[in-house]
Amino acid sequence: MVNFIQNLEASLYKGFIDQNYSEYGSYKPKLLVNNPKKNENVLTSLLEELDNCNSFMFSVAFITESGLATLKSHFLDLKQKGIKGRILTSTFLNFNQPKVFKELLKITNVEVKLTNLEGFHSKGYIFNNKNHYSLIVGSSNLTAHALKVNYEWNVKLTSHENGEIVHHFKNQFEEVWENAQTLTEEWIAHYEKNHTQIVNSSVIGQVTEFPTSYKSNSIKEALEIVPNKMQQAALQEIQAVREAGKNKGLIISATGTGKTYLSAFDVRRLNPERMLFIVHREQILQKAKSNFNRVLGGIDKDFGILSGSNKQIDSKYLFATIQTISKEETLHQFDPEAFDYILIDEVHKAGAKSYHKVIDYFNPKFLMGMTATPERTDDFNIYELFDYNIAYEIRLQEALEEDMLCPFHYFGVTDIEYNGETIDDTTLLTKLVAEERVNHMIEKIQYYGFSGKKVKGLIFCSRKEEAEQLSNVMNTKGYSTFALTSKHSQKERELQVNRLESGILDYIITVDIFNEGIDIPSVNQVVMLRQTQSSIIFIQQLGRGLRKHDSKDFVTIIDFIGNYRNNYLIPIALSGDKSQNKDNIRRHTKDTSYIKGISTVNFEEVAKKYIFKAINNSNLTEMKILKEAFAELKNRIGRMPYLYDFITNQSIDPTVIIDKHSNYQQFLLKVKAEVPVLTDYENKVLTMFSKELLNGKRRHEIILLDLLLKQEQVEYGEYLNQLKASDCLIDDATMVSVQYIFDLSFFTQTYKIKYGEKAIIALNEDNSFILNEEIRESLDLNHHFKNMYIDIVKSAKEKNKLYQSHEPLSLYEKYTRKDACKLLNWNNDESSTMYGYKTKHQTCPIFITYDKKDDLESSVAYGDEFLNQDVLKWFTRSNRTLGSKEVKKIIEAKENNIEIHIFVKKDDDEGKDFYYLGKALPDKNTVQQTVMKDENKKELPVVQMNMVMEQSIDSKIYHYIKSAKNELNKH
Template identity: 40%
Template sequence: MEAVEKKLIVNSDKGNLLRELVKSMNECVRFYFSVAFINFSGLQLLLDPLKEAEQKGIKGKIITSTYLNFTDAKALEKIKEFQNVDLKVFVTDKEIGFHTKAYIFEYQDSYKVIIGSSNITQSALKSNIEWNVEIITKEHGRFIQDVLKEYDGLWDMSAEADQAFISRYEEFLKSLKNTQNKHKLIYENKQYIVQNRMQKRATENLERLRSFGEKKALVIAATGTGKTYMSAFDVKNVKPRRLLFIVHREEILKKAKDTFEMLLPNEGFTFGLLTGNHKQKHVDYVFATIQTISKCFHEFERDEFDYLIIDEAHHATSPTYQTVLDYFEPQFTLGMTATPERSDGYNVFDLFDNNVALEVRLHEALEDELVIPFHYFGITDIDGVDLSDVDIDDITEITKRLKVNERVDFIIEKMDFYGHDGEKRKGLGFCVSIEHAQYMASEFNKRGYKSVCLYGADSPDIREQYIQRLEDDQDELEFIFTVDIFNEGVDIPSINTVLMLRPTNSPIIFIQQLGRGLRKHADKSFLTVLDFIGNHQKTFLIALALNGSRYYDKESLKVAVATGFANIPGCTHIQMDKISQDRILEQIDKENFNSMKYLKEEYGEFKKLNQGRIPYLLLDYLKYDGAPDPVKFINREKTYLSFVAKVEKDEYLKELLLNEAFEATIKELSSKLPLKRIYEFVILRYLLEHEEINLEMAKQQVLKMIDHVDDDSILHAFECLNQNYYDIGQLKNKPKLVQYSNGILTKTDILAKLLENEENRKFIEDIITYGIFRYEKDFKREYYGVPHFKLYEQYQMIDAALLSNYRKIHSSFRGSGLLANGNEYFLYIDLHKEEDVKESINYKDKFINPHEFQWQSVNNTTQQSERGKNIIFNQQRGIHLHLFIRKYKEMDGKTEPYIYIGKGNSVEFEGDKPITVRMELENEVPANLYTEFTEKV
């Protein structure tokens, strides 16, 4: 009997076929693949392991087929570049299909065979629902003999993939292309257009806001995610009698009108354009440029339009827009933008009554497949470029050091190796300065890669001309080198290559530049991103940008880098070479993310993006994907304004903070951030505009934000705002902002007086609005019950008192590893204990696997005590055991939060004083979090 090991490989958060193939290729002595399809999206992910195999002298054979004409000629050409790989193609006809998916690896003393459903495409290797069975056999038994014999038979039947064969096949595919395009038209047929997840969430949220009487809302979503379609779906639901759609640029207008006409074909509405050239004012649905409508708006009645849509709403704070918006009185106004930041300092959120119906940032857009996946390759820069001793803001010096011919050759070599999706390369290269961009364009031109340099001072006409040339498949232009004009607003959908040629000093800019290539386009299925990573001191900022979370700590960042950002959704692939990875891990280790030095730098970079203006408001940080987390600044100095006053030595703020009542109030409000429950702040927001609020009105306000809330939690929020559960010290030091009696909550004189001052009011309102926005981002609109815990969210011990409606002094919730509120038991667990000589307890808290945990009670708990019985027989006794876990108690001198992993149920126990319990978790811990808890990087 031959010794055989088997396992099932599926694409999930625990792993995928790509990871398995890369590992196997790195360890084998020979490999043999037979797959029906190979396209370039999948092959690109295997280029580095193929290269390594070539360097080690490991030989391989690959068979693919022409079945359904799905294999790319380009992929075949690329495989032919490897000296160590023999390639054949099985030519299929009508009678015989070819559908094998087999990967065979030969080792010194064993074979590994993976057979299943996956071809070599990005989705088959990473994200599709696929089943592949891996079989490892230690001996040369019957099974492996059959497999190899079958493989050899196929090899003999297949054609040699020489240049003549590939050229013929390529011509054949091109001839098919035109006929295939005819079939694509069906997707534009209105019957087939259904809402994507983003559009569905947005229209549901807009409906909810309207049901509560709201008249304005803003939707924030990345370019290319389908905001125009979303607005058309909403209009289809609302069916306004008349509609006005306003845009900034005329070229967008016609597309928008076409979209609406297609989605509302039989509703009996008429559609028309109002521009410099078209004056169709009397149609039902008017699509206007701001330039034209601003000249003739008074020709319409104020209430002429029921529904008003502002595209690119971040422009709406300008005086031209304001005049138009102030005139019209629609029943509903919708703003749509990819970038809610404005260079003139006005607040776009205010314009839409702070109602954000939806916000979709990069990671969510990838998850919802609203943008295309990207393949990111982090490549260590050449030794000839040394940035280790240069200030990242010294643009002149960095430019000088990057202008190296040898580096240009290196960039081109890597570019040619990794290739790109589609026929023609359409690339953007981001440079450190205009001089650097000019140098790159000139050097690329010398080497035969047609390139131009484009920068802010160029006229819109020149910009448009270059963009059209790049988009044109017949034009030779392959690259536009630029500094930062493509960070926002400029759209080139067919971009298939992005070169990051400058040191990253801001996660925000990195995400904006990456986003330029993520627009969906018929001719591409992924974006290739090549980042040339130097040895400057801020390399780790790349990890912050790619990790996609504003709220990170050192440990989660290190795990993300070490696991190749396994948490990134879909077919997106992030790969850094060993040197870059080690360099980034070392920098993360050295950096203290809580030090004043680091926080000042982070703030300084953000201020630069804010056109050098001081970002006085917390809301400023919600405008950019990748912005720092301002709560870190609050934690440092108790309030955000105190932090800014200290960093900026700002006299205006220092003066403001001399008002004790004001400082105490913003300190009290700031201490609640980030919110773990929204009720209190929603109530306070209402009280900014009204004198009092009762329980019913409070419930109505809360339901604007979330799906459900129970009456007792609203009552508890009133009691908390009334400071019912503060201890003596808190009552002495914290201002009382509201007063509760007879079911009514009113403002106290302290708050009322502060709100009379416009400056004070602005900053109080900012904290409340920021708290609500951020809560919505973190918790969405879901109802979490009581206790109000969201899985895998971060919590402090005292949060459990608030979130379980605890009706005693809350600050008593600290100290012990187990706290209780009735039948709700909260277990707080440190996986790594402090090394303390006096520590007599031998803790045995650990994960057994992702769905089982071992926990040990405190020393004095006996099996006979009530608490002991409640723990070991928790299910029978109706006790809920909630587990909160953290890896380390402290990091960089700051207490770490716990992560809620859900409830556990005791299934085994042993010992007394302490009792050791094995629990089954109700929710299996996700793979990336489990790795973070259990692995040491």
């Protein structure tokens, strides 16, 4: 309690009196805003407080379904912990829709009351913690826009439980609460009957998301239809492809982003004599024709259909199914030069013979292909078909950011358990459709709900039999569902889709026939009851609900995460991060602020546990995965990829490849790429560059290697000028360290042998740098070696953009013990004997594994723990006392001019890398000698102290690391 008060006092002094006050305090007042560029929003802070409180009180005038959806899974997790809350809201301006009150009633651990206080317009969130209160007060109502997108000002304050300010807030809340009416079903029925919204939602800063619509009834109106910002950019890039003399182009565009309209705009710009638009299903034809008509205008007879039932082959703009136009008798009715412009929709299907027949027959001035999923699981290379000309590409994240898609709220929810075992991909069918599981599923889909007046849902199952039996069971429980599988005809599929859209059906239950090529914009709920097979299929199924429609403000995605081996694919797919880095995936599971706009990603606590388990049990860098990434990238760019290509195409992180292989040449040989032979020494040099410099953690070595590519020797002064121009440190210790890296004296004997044993770069007597003769000769004579050298330099330059150059270490980036020795300018790599910490060369790096394994012997299982974002409770090694020389050095670090650097990793599954959290100094008032017991229960002396961080730790990484403790042992 004393520590808390001191901390709070220091926080208040810094916050309200002197921002330069040096004493630590983790409860500083903070302005909360929504800043998309920095991935910051009010919601993140609200959720952090909510997830760590003992109870809460919200006083908010306005609540939307979408705003409430952002908190639903968190309320459920709190319920499991027995934590309750209260929400006070109103009927002010009749803004709150009747349905949102129905949604509030579903949250059984939250009591809701309504005030009829005139002009009730409060926006305050109060969180009760163990011995203090947190307050978030300002302009944000409980709406998704206010919490994630709108320009809002909110202040976060912390108060002791006896503080006057919190009592003002609590008293105000209780006073209104006492006279407010409890939310009941009867009250909602009465409100619904009399509800009329008397103001436009924009009046109160809540802009409702309506779909972009194109309405045109005439040529004049058609000309007035203009492309949105993203489509304008796409049109410019398509035109650039044509101006470059290319006659083919590929559009990669996420489902729902308006590919058809984009192609129509391009046709309008190009104004061809005749155009052919090819689709793979007849039901798409009419809609495509209608959309083109709206954009292009003109008379009806200009627009024709070529299908099984229509043969309007003379039309200026012809819309054809591939099945019909690929028939010999149909195809040969056309002159090969008949169409100036040919467009192929869902072109990833073009591996089929029918497509090849048509593409080979016609000779248009321009051929355009459109797809959302160019990555294929078959051997067909769609990029090659279009001569590797990607005219434009927009993926899910960008489309959400540009507000081209319907916002979504994704919920990774817990599947049911049988005898302590969670549903997985081996579960018997009888269990998949058992009464208990179906009831569990219904409970979840009702709790998380949907946007709109009536549910229009798709449920994806793992087996046909499951879909059929689930439909039967749901129909007995009052739902109207239909199981559609591959055995149903196209006509039957269209009929059932129409029944869903018209409201006759609540759900269509299917396996995977709706992964793509189906357009049901009114879908407002997608339920996934199957294993995540691949990121591609996951995004395809997610995409079924992402088209905008005026009947919904968002789509609800409910994903039943069982004990599936591939669960880790979900955060990979949602974040778009293909690096194959386990820690990145963990962070994307814990911190989901990467999702743009008002969309959110939420994992129930138990579901999160299963994802962490799947990550731990998976081998993300197995050769099969690396080979697939290599093949996919080779297909995309039409040649053997270099490491730099993996970076620029957002594929696997090159360092992941190098971690498993000594250098890229060795990897290329493993995947049987045809590459020239390298000498043993050339291999060793590339290994040194790859293992030590490719990560880009220090710019100095990269700059020198780059200079020596262009000239045989580099004057010392010229090198210094280049470093200064790049804002690099040029102190003597750093310059000596660079020399020790290149003459290999920094490395242990094992590494010297691995790296070729001779100095790579030497500093001559005339004060100039030169490469050794053998490397220089290889650069002159071996073109392949030179390319590999250049590739590493280019890749290292790109990766170095993550790091600042005027400091040896960059906050929140990851480093090994070896990196620390190098970047803190130690003469040698002493990582093997550093263990938890070591003081040398006026520096003391401290390495902490936050979540230590249960089987770790007691003498090294220290209780290191963050007390808050400014203070780390830290323990020395065992068998150390206050009189130990190494301990005295650390306690007197400030007086001895020793810099203490804190490195932390979540657990050992993260490998050798630690997050750098900054510098720290010990709080001498907290230094004390204590004891810990070894495996034989013998007491050993140890010293503990509080380390005060120079800078408060970023809240996202702080909460991520703090969540490590027993993450997998919960529940």
